[in-house]
Amino acid sequence: MPAWFGSDRAARLPPDWPRRRARVLRRDPICQVCQLAPATEVDHINPGDDHSDANLQGICGPCHATKSGREGGRAAASRRPSARRPADPHPGLIER
Ligand SMILES: [Zn+2]
Structure with a gap:
């Protein structure tokens, strides 16, 4: 199980999560x-209990x-820009 997969989060995932995950990655x-980068994980666009395909996206x-x-933290989330900025460098490679 990946490190980000917290216990709280795991408890909330639906029973058919593996199927949803595979569908989103396709x-x-x-x-x-x-x-x-190739998407290897599935992310909730809006954090929470919405596990519909519309709220899921492939992510590296x-x-x-x-x-x-x-x-x-909620403070950090509110600072996050809402619009995607695909021209930015890879966020995993730079300090923010
Ligand atoms: Zn990425």
């Missing part, structure tokens, strides 16, 4: 955050780690 083969490991870290 739909989003490239990381939807950096648009560079470094981007997921960065995003999950930011979601640790």
